[in-house]
Amino acid sequence: MTMTLDQVHLGTRGKRPAAFERQGGPRGRHRSSVEYAATLLLACLVWLWPQPAGAQLVGDTPTAARAADGSYISWREHVIDEPATAGFGLSGSDGLVMADLDNDGHEDIVSVHESDSEYDSTVPDPDYVPDAEGHVRVAFGSADPDVWTNVTIAEGADAPAPEDADIADVNGDGHLDVVVAAELSHLIYLQNPGADARHAKWPRLILPMTKGRGSYIRVFLADLDGDGVPEMTAPNKGAQRPAPEDFARSTPVSIFSVEGDPLKGGNWTETVLGRYSVPQNAEPVDIDGDGDLDIVVGTRGENRILFFETPGDGRRAFRAH
Template sequence: MSVPTFRWKHLSSAKGDLPVPPGSDQQTLCLVGDIDWDGRMDILIGCRNAPPALVWYRQETRGKWGVYLVEADAIPLEAGGALADIDGDGDLDIVAGGDYRHDAVYWWENPYPHYAPDKPWKRHLIKTGQGTQHHDQIFGDFDGDGKLELVFWNQGAGKLFWAPIPKEPRAGEWQRYVVFEGAGEGLAKADIDGDGRDEILAGGRWFDYEKGNWTHVLIDPAQSHPRIVAADFDGDRRVEVVMVPGDANGRLMLYRFQGDPRRSENWHGEDLLKTEVIHGHTLEVADFNRDGRPDLFCAEMRCCTAGDDNPQARAWVLLNNGRGGFTPVEVLRGHDWHEGRVADIDGDGYPDLICKPYNWQTPRLDIWLMSNQPTEASRRK
């Protein structure tokens, strides 16, 4: 495969291109979606230690951003978060949970079309008690009833919970059920077994709902706290799973199964970068060269455990050849990728990069707009 050269336009709050995020020096969550139904992507930033806990960057016109309140109080939010239409009115609502000091999970009701920069959204309770820390949430129809359910980790309780959205989601806490008891992070969804229904990927395992019960299959015990994505990368009509440790050092691994995916011994991993990834807290799937194949984006944190201890933090695009092989291209160095996202921010059809650091030069937000189609370099691999 030819090695492409990607070209980016860098926007940063540190340079005055974007508004500086209000809030604290610990930015925990980052989500991207069309919040106000105008066809343009917006960005949500959550933090802890100081108010406001949650804001959204509204793309008021193409490339012009305003910062709007979601949560004015100083709720210590954990990494993760998810977007879904919880109340059935068509717009995207927000879910996020507390960190190691806070035992609640909340959802915020999108007030579309009545937005004001200084007016917070209405907050509703999903869960309280049983334990603190809620690193990662996801929505999906995991029981096949045609309705969305919320799945979330509760690390302080040592549990993974499943909570169907109730008919009256504003009425109080949601009924929740235990999927798994044990330590873990990371959430994704995919139809692993080909039954037409999504299963849960979490903490190095996949979970299947059958007749009211949850079963799980261990893919890799070394990936208990990963970032996770899944797609059919090699065109064989079966899903492959990619994981990388988010809060530790480890390998970016692609897992395939041969035979029955319900048997752990049928899963086999491949090291995609052939190098150790340092706190790879960003992992996304997107088609970077517009060839119709899912590619990968993986990036490291800069401030991991002891201040600025990874100053050459790397970010890679891994281009998929459609046959199960990837060409890694290092695209950036020196930034703090914590819950980074990939989305078409400027509406040109190409994926852009959204970088929300955790505690490096925070508060801060960076965007890299793909400035044109990647060109093919003369060097070949």
């Protein structure tokens, strides 16, 4: 089966950035890495090949490729959120996650927008201090892939240069909450207000032990100890734009646990798994297949990957490998 190159919308960081619809044929299958490589190579050859003026490009016409039974796969792009519809300079779009936040049966999208289009966040510049700007947006879905209700649930100093988000029911009320990693500052918990999630202000807490402590680039929610309450894992990479002195020091990869009301800062505790040079990931995954979640860590300054094995007995005595 072949997809039309003009209808493919490539997302960021492996997450699903837009609603899509399949046309014709049976349910799609996973494509192998060889197939992906061949498709991308074909795309590059077509796009780079000299074209006479006025010639039709691949994207101008749909493919005629079909399987033996006549079925085919294609993707159609639907615009969900953009500056024109947002009504302001939405920029620096980065991480996103999907879940049904309002329990209406339709997937919603939480997206973070770093607002870093005026500077290069990959190059150190100690003399430049970016403004505390950024937006955390929710696109509430519907039965129509062209109809979305977009709202901002955090911005500015609450979410300066937000880089990543995750979703889980942290307070156990049946509504999914949101946590965000802000690259200019901290981790913030945003509590779903429930039935009025599209209109009410989302109650929030900046985790006090993360405020002013460095730079958070990834955040995850998962129940690590099986008690029904999700924990938060996050790496503190030390600085948004790490300079040589930042690579020379070590900053923590941590688990953040809550007991009681998540909106009270004193109910959160931090467990430091280890300290590394510019750590950039701390993702829960059952890497050893024993039925419980471990934590995979990537460190940029040390150029290595390691994982913390969960003991599986409810304790937090993780063992590093």
